[in-house]
Amino acid sequence: MKKILxxxxxxxxxxxxxxxxxxxxxxVPEFELNKSVLSQAISKDEExxxxxxxxxxxxxxxxxxxxxxxxxxxxxxxxxxxQQVAENIGTDTIxxxxxxEINTMSDRDVAKVKTPKFYECSGSAVSCNNQFSSIKEIxxxxxxxxxxxxxxxxxxxxxDSQLLASDREAITGPLISILKQGKSIGIIGVMNSFNGKIxxxxxxxxxxxxxxxxxxxxxxxxxxxxxxxINRIKNEIEEKHFSNSKDKxxxxxxxxxxxxxxxxxxxxxxxxxxPAKLSxxxxxxxxxxxxxxxxxxxxxxxxxxxxFKISDDLINVPGSTGVAKFSINExxxxxxxxxxxxxxxxxxxxxxxxxxxxxxxxDITIDLFAIKPLEKLFRGLRYFYKVDIYAEKPGKSEKxxxxxSVNSSAIEEFTQTNPVSYKTLNLEKFVSVLNAVSSxxxxxxxxxxxxxxxxxxx
Amino acid sequence: MxxxxxxxxxxxxxxxxxxxxxxxxxxxxxxxxxPDGDSNLLQWYFDNLVQSEEITASGMPWEDLAVSLxxxxxxxxxxxxxxxxxxxxxxxxASHFLNIDSPGKAKFYFIYWLIFTGIFMAAIVGIVFWFTKxxxxxxxxxxxxxxxTTISAISFIYYFLVYYLGILLGTARFAxxxxxxxxxxxxxxxx
Numbered sequence: 001m002k003k004i005l006x007x008x009x010x011x012x013x014x015x016x017x018x019x020x021x022x023x024x025x026x027x028v029p030e031f032e033l034n035k036s037v038l039s040q041a042i043s044k045d046e047e048x049x050x051x052x053x054x055x056x057x058x059x060x061x062x063x064x065x066x067x068x069x070x071x072x073x074x075x076x077x078x079x080x081x082x083q084q085v086a087e088n089i090g091t092d093t094i095x096x097x098x099x100x101e102i103n104t105m106s107d108r109d110v111a112k113v114k115t116p117k118f119y120e121c122s123g124s125a126v127s128c129n130n131q132f133s134s135i136k137e138i139x140x141x142x143x144x145x146x147x148x149x150x151x152x153x154x155x156x157x158x159x160d161s162q163l164l165a166s167d168r169e170a171i172t173g174p175l176i177s178i179l180k181q182g183k184s185i186g187i188i189g190v191m192n193s194f195n196g197k198i199x200x201x202x203x204x205x206x207x208x209x210x211x212x213x214x215x216x217x218x219x220x221x222x223x224x225x226x227x228x229x230i231n232r233i234k235n236e237i238e239e240k241h242f243s244n245s246k247d248k249x250x251x252x253x254x255x256x257x258x259x260x261x262x263x264x265x266x267x268x269x270x271x272x273x274x275p276a277k278l279s280x281x282x283x284x285x286x287x288x289x290x291x292x293x294x295x296x297x298x299x300x301x302x303x304x305x306x307x308f309k310i311s312d313d314l315i316n317v318p319g320s321t322g323v324a325k326f327s328i329n330e331x332x333x334x335x336x337x338x339x340x341x342x343x344x345x346x347x348x349x350x351x352x353x354x355x356x357x358x359x360x361x362x363d364i365t366i367d368l369f370a371i372k373p374l375e376k377l378f379r380g381l382r383y384f385y386k387v388d389i390y391a392e393k394p395g396k397s398e399k400x401x402x403x404x405s406v407n408s409s410a411i412e413e414f415t416q417t418n419p420v421s422y423k424t425l426n427l428e429k430f431v432s433v434l435n436a437v438s439s440x441x442x443x444x445x446x447x448x449x450x451x452x453x454x455x456x457x458x
Numbered sequence: 459m460x461x462x463x464x465x466x467x468x469x470x471x472x473x474x475x476x477x478x479x480x481x482x483x484x485x486x487x488x489x490x491x492x493p494d495g496d497s498n499l500l501q502w503y504f505d506n507l508v509q510s511e512e513i514t515a516s517g518m519p520w521e522d523l524a525v526s527l528x529x530x531x532x533x534x535x536x537x538x539x540x541x542x543x544x545x546x547x548x549x550x551x552a553s554h555f556l557n558i559d560s561p562g563k564a565k566f567y568f569i570y571w572l573i574f575t576g577i578f579m580a581a582i583v584g585i586v587f588w589f590t591k592x593x594x595x596x597x598x599x600x601x602x603x604x605x606x607t608t609i610s611a612i613s614f615i616y617y618f619l620v621y622y623l624g625i626l627l628g629t630a631r632f633a634x635x636x637x638x639x640x641x642x643x644x645x646x647x648x649x
Contacts, residue, residue, distance in 0.1 A: 334516050336523060347517035378516060380526060380596030458593055 027297070027453060028289055029333040029346030029384050035292060036262035036446045049147040049225075051090030053082065054138055055105070055113050056154035057097040061219070062119035063196020064155075068215050071193030074241050075219060076114040078190060079153060082221060083110070085236050086151055089229050098152075102137050135162070136170035142224045143174030146181045149225030151233065156220040157425040159202065160408050163433060172437050178224060179441040184255035185434060186223040186230035186319070187397075188237055189404060191216055191248035191421070198422055201415055202408050211415050214422035218250075218404050227255065227317055234319060250404065251319050252397035254434045256441040258320035259391050263448040268314060269294040273450075275305050283455070293386070295451045301458035302375045306368035308387070308450065315364070315447055321395035321435065326364055326447075328357050329388040334381050338455045346384060355387065364389070368452065379456045386451040394442045398431040405429075463630065464554050471550040471628025475543055478620045482539045489532040493524040500524055507605035526597035534589040534613075538582060542617045545578040546624025553630040567636035571625075578621060579614070586613045 055061075064075035086093045095105040097118075112118040135158065142150045161167060178185070194217035201209045221237070223230045234251055242249040263269050271279060271286045274296055278284065282299040289295050300306075316322040332354060333346035356370040366387060369377075377383065405427035406414050414423060493500045504510050504520050508527070513520055549571070558564045590598050590606045601609070625637055634640035 334518050336518060347519070349517040350515050352515075376512070378512075378518075378523070378596065378599040379593075380599075381516070381518065 027340035027343065027384075028295070028451075029348075031331065031386065033290060033292055034388055034446055034449065036265055048089070048091050049149065050145065051086040051093045052096060052141065052145070052148055052150045053086050053093060054096045054098050054102070054150065054152045054154075055079075055118075056152070057099045057119055058155070059119050059121045060155055060157075060197060060199055062116045063194040063198070063214075063217065064192055064219055065114060065116045065119070066195040068193035068195040071216050073193040074190060075192050078221070078237055078241065079114050081236050081240060082151060082153065082233065085233050086149075089232060090149060098134055098138065100134055102134065102141070136167055138222075139171050139174040139178070139224075142183075143177045146178060146183060149223065149229045152220075152222040152224075154220055154222065155217070155424065156222075156427060156430065157198075157200070158427075158430055159200070160426065163426060163429050168433065171433060175434065175437045176441055179254075179256035179438060182256065183225055184227050184230055184253055184317075184320075186221075186234055187250075187252045187254070187401070187431065187434075188221040188223070188234055189218050189250035189401060190221070190237070190241075191218045191404070194422065201411055201425070203412050204409075209412075209415065211422065213418055213420070215420045217422040218424055220424075227253070227320075231318065250400055252400050252431065253317060253320040254397065254431075254438045255317060255320055255394075256438060257443070257445060258317045258322055258394050259445045259447060260315055260317045262446060263310065263314060264292050264294070267291070267294075269310075269448060269450055271296075273308055273310060275307055277305065282457075289451070293449055293451055295453050297453040299457050300374065300454040302373075302377075302379075302456065304374060304454075306374075306452065308366040308368060309363050310389075310448060311363050313362075315391070321397045321438070323359075323391040323393065324395040325391075325393040326357050326359060327390045327392045327444075328355060328366060329390065330354050331386045333384040335384075336381050338380070338382050343382070349383075354385065357389070374456065377456055379458065382453070382455045384451060384453045386449065388449045389447045391445045391447055394435075394438055396432070396435045396439075398428045398435060401427050401431050405431075464551055467550045467554065467628045467630055468547060471546050471624045474627035475546055475620055475624035477623050478616070479539060479543070479624075482535050482616070482620065486532055486535040486539065489528045489535065492528050493521050495521050503527060506608060507602065508600040509602045509605075513600060523597075523600060526595070527600055530589055530595045530597040534585065537585055537589075538613055538617050539620070541578070541581055541585065542621040542624070545574075545581075546621050546628060549574055549625045550628025550630075553625075553628075553633040553636070556630070556633050556636065558632050562635075564633050564635035567633060568638075571637045575618075575621075579618060582614060582617050583610070586610050 064073070067073050083093075095110045096102050097105050097109065109118065135152070135154070135156075138150060138152055142148075163171075175185070194214050196212070198211040198214055198217065199208070201211055203209055221233065223233050230253060238249060238251070261268070267288060278296065278298060279286075281304065284296075284298040286294065286296055298304075312322065330353075332349040332351060334349050335343050335346050337343045351372045354372040355366055355368045358365045358367060366389065368385070368387075401424075404423055406423040406425060407429070408426060411423075411425055488499065500521065503524060504513070508520075510520075513523060516523075556564070556567050556570075558567070586609060588594060590601055590609055592598070622638075626640060626643065629637050629640060634643060
């Protein structure tokens, strides 16, 4: 008797379980989940490789090594920090100097980098007065050895000709290749004391002039490699020297993908991304479907406030240009069966645009049913509305550096004002070239997906 | 005043109500049966009463959605017909109690009839509004602006006529002058 009763009980339990599972399945229409592979791409980044450190050996760099009374000189310390980090992050560190050409450095030279002697020009007077740092060569090396991290310490003053035609292509070509391989470029700017000569300042007449009255001037650390190493170097410099004052430190991360992660892969979407009031609606529940898609289920009325908010911190790679434009892909299904167990099929609605997406200072907000308001939907129906949020365009970072940049057309007037703090020639143009390449290589990226499943009751 | 005359009035009122009331009755019965995919009525509703574009966009088959609209119309026409019948019978019976003790005094009660009819028509408007514009019925959402106007106009005219025919025949013979065109009715044993 006991055996029969337990068998009946088992059958009842199994039937109920099957029924419940079946009911839950009916509550979701059939659709294809666009699963992101973004997190896998990031995890690939972890491998160590060689580190190439390039020191700009042009004579003007000498000014950063000589103290200027009343000004804080961080160059020596920062070079020291970079050398230490470089030794730690890579399997092997290779030091190179660059000016008009690139040469490998001996250990003795590496020790001299922090002294003025390293920057003394040993060539003829003509060649010493016409130094253009060959930055394009470094990009070419970075393209050839993409698994390595490349660190460049330079004043980064580039002539117009270095950012035009074939010289520009010599930068953008390798850059496209570097970004496509998932690598990034970090630009760290440090306003430092300067006591030396700024040469090769272009004049309108086509001649060049010098300037020796600058007391401070920015130098730059460019880091080409994976984001983790770039951030490590940036954090090392920022935390050690600029924890209190940020005005003499600037940073931008240029990457083909400034997206940190897909929120679904890491199951980061939580109930509180929707207004707290929603959880007090009738029949409310919050669950992940297929361990991927979060679904907010509730009974709604025509005045229910549905705003989905995501913080920028969860989306953007820290320090990167972020995302300039977002878009949404939306799909909606309807059924007139309110209870899940009664639903036989869902009907795909063709409402066109339903919601709007707004980018605020620190977050993005999806105003659900802003375009197709709930008031216009029919009561008595159950609606399933799925939203995929995409990053459409990366942000730009040239404005970050505009304060320290001067164009070739304005540098003559700027120099005539006898500035104490000298700006970098064509810095903004250089960053905009990098940004343009980053925009071109950027691919529309799925950031998050979520769904709302509701019955419209009043 | 005799009970015989009152019963006669009630009977005549019912006949008057039936002259047009059968249409409402049939319509209610037709709606009560629910939508039939091939019926012209279902198509007529789709073309004339509802927000057809919105319904198409929702992806829902119209036949599925129409079930609740049929239910709405069944209940609304039942209430409208019932109130028309009740109003016509109340007036028909009440007309026997009007204090008409001299010739020409019946005309004085025209104002009474007018107020009573006004209240009846207001009730018709209120009922149509409650069914088509309030949150009482989900199916009201399907109705278009022109659909509500059509339903309101037809209900207003049609149920007034049902009621009017009911009171025209049912009003006490001596009080006929109190209703519109009541005195035009030929005096006979039957009426």
